[in-house]
Amino acid sequence: MKIRLVVYNGGKWEIVNGKLEYVADADSSRRGLEIEPNLSYTALLSKLSNICSSTNITKLSYRLSSFSDPIDIINDEDLAIFYNFAMENIFEIYKLYVIEGFGVGSSSFSTPKKFLVPDLNFCADEENYDVVNDSQPNPDNSFENCSRSSSITFEPGHVFNNKEDMKLELGKKCLLEHFEFKVDRSSKSRYQVSCLVGGCGWRFRARSFGDSGVFFVKSFNDKHTCSKTLTYPHVRQANPNVVAHYLKEPLKDSGRIYRCKEIVKDFRQRFQVEITTSQAWRGKSLALELLQGSSRDSFAELPLYCYNLERANPGSVTHIKTDDERRFEMVFVAIGAAIRTFICNLRLVVIIDAAHLKGEFKGTLFLAVGMDGNNQILPISYGIGKSEDGESWTWFLSKLKECIGEIPEMAIISDRANSIHLAVRNVFPHVYHGLCCRHLMMNLRLPSDKKKRK
Structure with missing residues (x-):
């Protein structure tokens, strides 16, 4: 299979609107060429010299659709890379730019002979192009030259990595320029939108490169013919x-x-x-x-987190409980420094409680804390489970017992939950279990007092 090329010469790379573009004279030559993918750089240079009638070719350049900068060919290694790209899609027509002089300039398009060469792989379906008529009346002259506030300069041929990136940039543009658009057509290969105000000339159309998911701007009319005085309570493009x-x-x-x-x-x-x-x-x-990151991804990285936690904090203890299908059920974490501090320095009092989580997967947070002589608390261990039931508390307290042991003089303080009472009796049968005074006061409050409090 041969590689099809269109060779441009008589131009050079210039900075146009902050981007490198190949700018050539209107009368410069454009020649078609087919080459074998094993042609050497010297042989290719000789062939191009004959086609372009030039003996001063300094380098060759090409540009892929998904790249913003040109890639130079100056030896056989560079040419081999180009062959590899070209052979991936043998049906495309590639542009090869002949450079006859070094240097990059800048252009303001003040010379009428200058033009930007088109991309040959864009579909030139004329019925989908919007012709901008400068003589079309605009009810509001203040928006005749709409400032481009988006970070992207939308122009025919601009390439987006995917459809979502393109929609994001369009949404940012609408938010910054205070207008809204409606989607006329959206599919895997096309995306067409227009101004929300009926009759306005603002249009945007884009298409994809086959099944690659890469979208390019096919046509764009950035002039509004509406007054932009119609406002809406909430901008729909603020997705x-x-x-x-x-x-x-x-x-x-x-x-x-x-x-x-x-x-x-x-x-x-x-x-x-x-x-x-x-x-x-x-x-x-x-x-x-x-x-x-998402909550789902965080749960997937939980084993790695526990492993690194134990390595970084000597004496730390972590456990992950899963069901028969290896789905997450509970996790237990106790930091080594907290365990040693409780055993050596704190009162022999452990306060346990649970709180309901409000994240994507809900669940319950289990916590055990210690208390020092100044009534300051220190978290000893914590865990996450599905619900505050007897089975969950039993598993959590059994892992806590493995860390601190069973001390006869130790006391456990909690609320009046039956699940905690059963778990403490099963795991710590010889430990004193007391109830929190605050919870007792709230639970024993008279009905009349509760109504007054409400």
């Missing part, structure tokens, strides 16, 4: 991906409590748009997942 993009930096400060009401207020001040508390909550949840 979780867009909101999360702007919340990742503030949420890196783990000590900050960033509430949804504060997020709504910040978006109102920064972007002059209104988002709901639901949009803020979903965006915050996604931002935290992007920064910290």
